[in-house]
Amino acid sequence: MALKHKTPLIDELEKGPWPSFISDIKQVAERKPMCEDLLGVMEQSYMDKEGHWKHGGIVGVLGYGGGVIGRYCDRPDLFPAVAHFHTMRVNQPSSKFYNTDILRKICELWERRGSGLTNMHGSTGDIILLGTTTDELEQVFYELTHNLDMDLGGSGSNLRTPSCCLGKARCEWSCIDTQAITTDLTNEYQDELHRPAFPYKFKFKTSGCPNDCVAAIARADCSIIGTWRDDIRIDQEAVRAYAAGEFAPNGNAHGTGPSALDVQKEVCDLCPTRCIDWDGKNLKIWDENCTRCMHCINVMPRALRPGTDTGATILCGAKAPILEGAQLSSVIIPFIKMEPPYEEFKDFVDKMWDWWMENGKNRERLGEQIQRLGLREFLKALELEPDPRMINTPRYNPYIFYDPADVPGGWEIDGVAFRKRHQA
Numbered sequence: 001m002a003l004k005h006k007t008p009l010i011d012e013l014e015k016g017p018w019p020s021f022i023s024d025i026k027q028v029a030e031r032k033p034m035c036e037d038l039l040g041v042m043e044q045s046y047m048d049k050e051g052h053w054k055h056g057g058i059v060g061v062l063g064y065g066g067g068v069i070g071r072y073c074d075r076p077d078l079f080p081a082v083a084h085f086h087t088m089r090v091n092q093p094s095s096k097f098y099n100t101d102i103l104r105k106i107c108e109l110w111e112r113r114g115s116g117l118t119n120m121h122g123s124t125g126d127i128i129l130l131g132t133t134t135d136e137l138e139q140v141f142y143e144l145t146h147n148l149d150m151d152l153g154g155s156g157s158n159l160r161t162p163s164c165c166l167g168k169a170r171c172e173w174s175c176i177d178t179q180a181i182t183t184d185l186t187n188e189y190q191d192e193l194h195r196p197a198f199p200y201k202f203k204f205k206t207s208g209c210p211n212d213c214v215a216a217i218a219r220a221d222c223s224i225i226g227t228w229r230d231d232i233r234i235d236q237e238a239v240r241a242y243a244a245g246e247f248a249p250n251g252n253a254h255g256t257g258p259s260a261l262d263v264q265k266e267v268c269d270l271c272p273t274r275c276i277d278w279d280g281k282n283l284k285i286w287d288e289n290c291t292r293c294m295h296c297i298n299v300m301p302r303a304l305r306p307g308t309d310t311g312a313t314i315l316c317g318a319k320a321p322i323l324e325g326a327q328l329s330s331v332i333i334p335f336i337k338m339e340p341p342y343e344e345f346k347d348f349v350d351k352m353w354d355w356w357m358e359n360g361k362n363r364e365r366l367g368e369q370i371q372r373l374g375l376r377e378f379l380k381a382l383e384l385e386p387d388p389r390m391i392n393t394p395r396y397n398p399y400i401f402y403d404p405a406d407v408p409g410g411w412e413i414d415g416v417a418f419r420k421r422h423q424a
Helices: 008-014 021-029 033-048 100-113 134-146 178-188 190-194 236-243 263-268 295-299 343-359 366-373 375-382
Strands: 053-055 071-073 087-090 117-120 127-130 204-207 222-228 276-278 283-285 310-316 330-336
Touching (some): 008 033, 021 033, 100 127, 100 134, 222 343, 343 375, 366 375
Parallel strands (some): 204 222
Antiparallel strands (some): 117 127, 310 330
């Protein structure tokens, strides 16, 4: 079926080796006039070199301050089917596990009451239902909550939908139950998720191990990263098998099969703290210097495993480059046991939010406020003492001024003396 709008400019996006969202929208446009006019708006925007969407202001569902992103077209005369084109965010299940029945019901609902276009998923994790009219919002919300047992996600200056990696459901490295944590936080902070009260958005992201597969350390205002505080478990026979070429390194991620591993070059020399020694027969890890980067475990997964005394490292302050530029998280709590009902962590969250809401400027993320007022003030509000494990090297961090002489035993932390090894 021929489309009514000529789109020579956006047609260029269909060229090349990669799949194009333009092709997807055209496919749906054959049965949905809203998608046909959506293509027309996009073409017009390319022609005029300006967008033709205006924010919807206050539009949503009764009792909620988030979950709906209002969008109106400023040329309803040319594109009447997208005069309204609101987006709804739906809270995804922990780790994004679905069965096919629920996915079919979501698609059927949006085909009937929206544009039929979905985004699985947004960068935070929500199911994104793209494009519907104002009079359909309450109907969609009713069917989501009553028929599908699902809820809206976060949008605006509130808690955004918590997200996590696969955790213990699928990953052998997970040190914490990411799904249980995410579900608990979602249920605990429903008011903050649905009724905006913050200076700006706030994101929890939980990774089961330091591989951080949800990129929490780069994107979350509060990152929960699974870790361990005892020694890495070593199977010396398996280490020798890697060196002999009996096992495939890197879990055969490259598909090359078993090959001899140069343990010194590929493991010891690439350790960021040089805390691993290999004498050709046995591997020695100086765990007191280990930063839990996971590199050695990733290279030799059949030989090395995380310790058994597991918990999490809590970091704060990451964000994307919107106002002050991109920021990575700073370590706030080096180790905490993350076990139900998570009361110690929730006490920390309450203090963190109180400080942020009292001192934050409009549209200022937590990390930007920490940058403006200093990590020292943040730690005072949290009633936490500065810890040398919060920084890489003393005095390199602009927020904490730490003198090793102030700590009994010099470089001694929790009874462990840090050794300066392999320094040129």
